[in-house]
Amino acid sequence: MAEKYDLQEREVWDGNFAASQALRQAQVDVVAAYPITPSTPIVENYGSYVANGYIDGEFVMVESEHGAMSGCVGASAAGGRVATATSSQGFALMTEVLYQASGMRLPIVLTVVNRALASPLNVRGDHSDMYLGRDSGWIQLDCFNAQEAYDMTLCAFKIGENHDVRLPVMVHQDGFITSHTAQNVYPLRDEVAYGFVGEFKPVDDMLDFSRPVTYGAQTEEDWHFEHKARQHKALMDSRSIIDDVLAQFKEISGREYKRVESYMMEDAEVAIVALGTTVETCIVAARELRKEEGIKAGVVAPRCFRPFPFDKIRDALGNVKAIACLDRSSPGGAMGALFNEVSAAIYTTDARPLVTNFVYGLGGRDFSIAEAKRIFKEQKAHADAGKITTDIQQFSGLRGPHLGFFQTKRS
Amino acid sequence: MAATSIKNLKEFSTSNDRFEGAHTLCPGCAHSMIVRELMNCTDDNLVIATNTGCLEVSTAVYPFTSWDTSWIHIGFENAATAAAGAEAMYKARKRKGSLKDNDAPVKFVAFGGDGSTYDIGFQWLSGAVERGHDFTYICLDNENYANTGGQRSSATPIGATTTTAQAGSHSYGKKEKKKDMIAIMAAHGAPYVAQLAPNKWKSMAKGFQKALETEGPCFINTVSACCTEWKFDPKDTIGITDLATDSLIFPIYEIIDGHELNILYRPKNVIKVEDYLAAQGRYKHLFKPEYKHIIELIQKDVDDKWNMLQRREEARI
DSSP, X not given: OOOOOOOOSSEEEOHHHHHHHHHXXXXXXXXXXXXOTTTHHHHHHHHHHHHTTSOOSEEEEOSSHHHHHHHHHHHHHTXXXXXXXXXXXXHHHTHHHHHHHHHTTOOOEEEEEEOOOSSSOOOSOOSHHHHXXXXXXXXXXXXXXXXXXXXXXXXXXXXXXXXXXOOOEEEEEETTTTTTOOEEEOOOOHHHHHHHHOOOOOSSOTTOTTSOOEESOBOOTTTHHHHHHHHHHHHHHHHHHHHHHHHHHHXXXXXXXXXXXXXXXXXXSEEEEOOTTHHHHHHHHHHHHHHHHOOOEEEEEESEEESOXXXXXXXXXXXXXXXXXXXXXXOSSSOOHHHHHHHHHHHTSSSOOEEEEEEEOGGGOOOOHHHHHHHHHHHHHHHHHTSOOSOSEEEEXXXXXXXXXXXXXXX | XXXXXXXXXXXXXXXXXOBOSOOOOOTTOSHHHHHHHHHHSBOSEEEEEEOSSHHHHHHOBTTOOOBSSEEEOOOSSOHHHHHHHHHHHHHHHHHHXXXXXXXXXXXXXXXXXXXXXXXXXHHHXXXXXXXXXXXXXXXXXXXXXXXXXXBOOTTSOTTOOBTTBOEETTEEXXXXXXXXXXXXXXXXXXXXXXXXXXXXXXXXXXXXXHHHHSSSOEEEEEEOOOIIIIIOOGGGHHHHHHHHHHTTSSOOEEEETTTEEXXXXXXXXXXXXXXXXXXXXXXXXXXXXXXXXXXXXXXXXXXXXXXXXXXHHHHTO
């Protein structure tokens, strides 16, 4: 039995500590991990909980992130609760195994502390690693602060381990801004948190020898397509279960989360769509702009990045005139992913608001309230003109001359 | 626990049949003999992890499986880590009492070819052994990347021709000598390391049992003659393996706790390396006069290695 851990009703935790407390309360059986900045404290803390008896689990410090996810796959197939953490290059190194974990339908929880991808080497937060994972078949939940890093990590176990889901789940928080900034966090009591997550109930347990299982079979053109289609369907079908879990979480915590979060959108004329800590920056900007200049600004943020909430995004943005989609990842010769996905969703509406794309904040470049206001105002100008008056894709906060691409052909 | 009824080969080969005969390995491939022997030498429950390679692609093609026990394949390089992860979960769940049968003994085994063991999965194997997981890693060493069509590995011997180290008018094939994985794994401090061969099935079964019963990470390199890439008649697999062990190109020995070396097979009549090489198409070019010196070099290396092994055995170092 695990030792009792003393918690206050209100704690001052950074995002890493918050996530590791969720791992402790979920009583994770195995963490196989390799340290990388800025996510390292999450697994260090798990190790200290094991060392001090707060968790009765196994802490396996492997030799690389590829090994970390490989160990998690082996452990998860052996029928228990598994989690790990990573960032950036570590995420990139484990990418091969991310696909294998989801293909084997193993409900591993991966707390990702978002950080830029080299080269050039950079330890600061952007969403390059998060975007790298977007086709890997994992559910991806996005957090904007430390409280959410704690809350979503608890929800992640309950979502992924649901027998109608059986998918791995990533919980994303922004490197340093969330992971290393201490904030007020209101934790649940241990028994409430564990009662919410529940006992792990294995499916296809490798350690049940009365029913041998084969994991990781080969399929070629005869069956591969059907397997991948079922995996996609499982992701799509997980939407209602995610909604259920978030509703149950509200009952025990009083904190309400949705797959798409909307702020001041009831009467919004212009909107920003963003992920991570930028959401809170944009909320402050919108609030101030409403007061200062009467601009009806609102913010929309996918809490659930995968499965992408196509319909909810459409519903949230259907009545605005102009939208800026903010992508914190170098798009590598394309429009940003958020821009593409949001545009696709709203293209199926009658209104078809004007949409532009901002690439911003790469490698931890600060994104200020002033810049968010400037972007809102630019959207207001588009809305008033009835068309996009700037380049469709622009770089925000970049040194040197303006960088932008493509102009509208819509009159 | 060791299987109780290892009396004769016929009985042994059919007992406790957890590896089904239905698979798509080449006729004459030694892999299935080695795998069957491992699974027949114990009555304990087995969790088996397998790297991508000939064994994996031939035994788990959906919707079929040859494995009547728990089996997992992740990727090319990480069977050792898959076994390690499963072993960690076993420990955690045993403590909590959440296993279906909390008392039945379980053994963890990883299989890899020489490609995944010597090359692409080397780091994962090294890490798992260093961490001391209680598992046995068995390398099915056929000295090339057979599953992808016979490319060189770092287990390919000098002088063999492969598709990526070809013999030709200006080349005698692979230029580099084989990596000594047994020494490398012994240097990890693994409690049991051995090189075994399926023609010496009794010593192989005994070695497997020793590894399974030894607590901690054990490594066994097994000689797996590959008729397809070594180029010999599929009916001659055991005959070729006899030439391999009797020419001492594959000496059979174990190393306990990294220092106690025991030779497990001493041929009554040691044959010349030339006879082993001549039986395989992959060495055919070495018999041209201009490459005679390579055969001499191989013989000298084999003699030197055998001397070294005998001296280590005698000195107990």
